[in-house]
Amino acid sequence: MGNLLLFISVTNAMALLEFTDRGIYCARADVYIDPWKPVDRALITHGHADHSRWGMKAYLSTHSAGPVIKYRLGDIRLQTVGYGEVTTINGVKFSFHPAGHIIGSAQIRVEYKGEIWVASGDYKLEDDGLSEAYEPVKCQHFITESTFGLPVYRWTPQEEVFADINDWWRANAAEGKVSVLTGYALGKAQRLLHGLDSSIGRIYTHGAIENTNEVIRAQGIKLPDTIRVSKEINKKDYPGQLVLSTPGAVGQPWIKKFGQISLGAASGWMTLRGARRRRGADRGFVLSDHCDWPQLLEAIDLTGAENIYVTHGYTAIFSRHLRTLGLNAVELETEYEGELAEMETKQETMKG
Template sequence: MPLLEFNDRGIYCPRAQVYIDPWKPVDRALITHGHADHSRWGNKHYLATRSAAPVIRHRLGEVSLTTVEYGQVTTINGVKFSFHPAGHIIGSAQIRVEYGGEIWVASGDYKLENDGLSEPWEPVRCHHFITESTFGLPVYRWAPQEEVFADINAWWRANQAEGKVSVLTGYALGKAQRLLCGLDHGIGRVYTHGAIENTNEVLRQQGVALPPTIRVTSAVPRKDYPGHLVIATPGAIGQPWMKKFGAASVGTASGWMSLRGARRRRGADRGFVLSDHCDWPALLEAIVLTGAEHVYVTHGYTSIFSKYLRGTGLNAVALETDYEGELAEMATKKEDLDQENAAAE
């Protein structure tokens, strides 16, 4: 019996009778992070890191949730579980599973670049490694985030000189806060979409230091926006909510901006290549650092990436899962969008 197996509900540990990031309701779920494709409603009990818990509760309500610190070992029926930083978003974790000398790591979503906000990724040695492949093609290669933010700030200044509002999109948990921390706040004020500000408030309450923001509401006069910047969810673009800003330039921050045509499809004037997932070189580096001989490739370019890994001598297989990578948080929750649209009318 393998220590971990994959079934129609998710990644399962038969000996401990627990799931990791299940996509269907189960009795006991170990959660790598708070994004909706990894942390779903309906499980009887959840286990996550202490820093991921507030957002999970915010999104799922009053669920039965136990928290652990990074590196803390929890033993269930003889199987040892521990959570280790994944560098993806605040509170994100890789889950190490050990029994009888065999070690697996389920990485969830992760990135190697230290963004200065999330707990930095740490390599965890193992025999079996479960990896995403959201950007598992050689074409995906990220510039250092300092260069990306220099471009974003220059774009904001140029829009300001033209009297325009700069609207920058990123998903509400993770990307929005990373953008907020990378902006030059000496340029002007930063306003936020309601779904983003709701998440900001949860993070601030748990002690995360975020720069000041102003929630976009009907109470803010339209004349206050020109020259300043709004961080919005991608789902808000093209909606009535945007009317309040008048002349605006829309920028999108995503790994998908590497692709020709992606900016146009997102309704953006500018695209900035910034992802909370690994690019091609980082995926390969991470796998080497784990020392794993067996690699299981989920969500993304699974067949291409696993084929490449087999060519390097690894035992790599592609898996079908319900994870979505960077697509998971690209739309605003309907209730938030309805609220913002009502405020715009």
């Protein structure tokens, strides 16, 4: 463990985890989990912008999350560990476990003298075949999101969703239209690629998505063949094909180059018709990299935890429901944003 000396610290504080104005803090080890303000040492669950921020002196993540974190944050001091590998800091044991959210995402297990906490970050139970599949971790204290923590959110199996997406693409191709499908540059875009039927036609990608794809492919992770949208491509090549776009690019001049399009949006928010209208989509496909209502409850049950801390989403409603189940549940104010934070930055949008 010599390569982890940056994370070794000694302190006399006895609290295991506490919630501060900088993030989730372990005073005994003097480290933060997914801090939103600059700190000396940060343990990062995954690469989305609300969990992985610039300005920390040292970062620790999983091996498979590391490349995209460095791509997004630039020249940072980053060390990585494997899933299940234990790092002990001043007697506190830390380990990363698959969260199933995106490639490299992790829950962070924290143990000291028999007391076990798990900070789950963002997670989903459905195995998408691309991310490392979620693994429940037993604990007494569980920190959870509730991005879709309302009973109305109940996902259709992903196989059915992808069948609908591919049928939509085929129908558009038959009419000579370009199918423009939106998904966040990190996570959702790669999951969509994994489920698309590339025998229907060619798949073109927005620059922000393709940049992320290149980072992921360089790790040895296979993705379907894609073509970066560029000025060199003849507009006559697009009809019948599919363009994978970031949501933010839809309202930009970039979208006009494709001519007659059918716009599809893939998101958990597509459960509600109003969300589809706000995004101007012809079709909404309900596909999320977060848990729905039943999966959130299942995940909490699998941990065996009696103490639940709800950090973002429908925190008040979800924590109140957990209390009716006999759990000690509280909602907490954090700067995590769930699926909203997975929107690309303005800078990424301009990379198209």
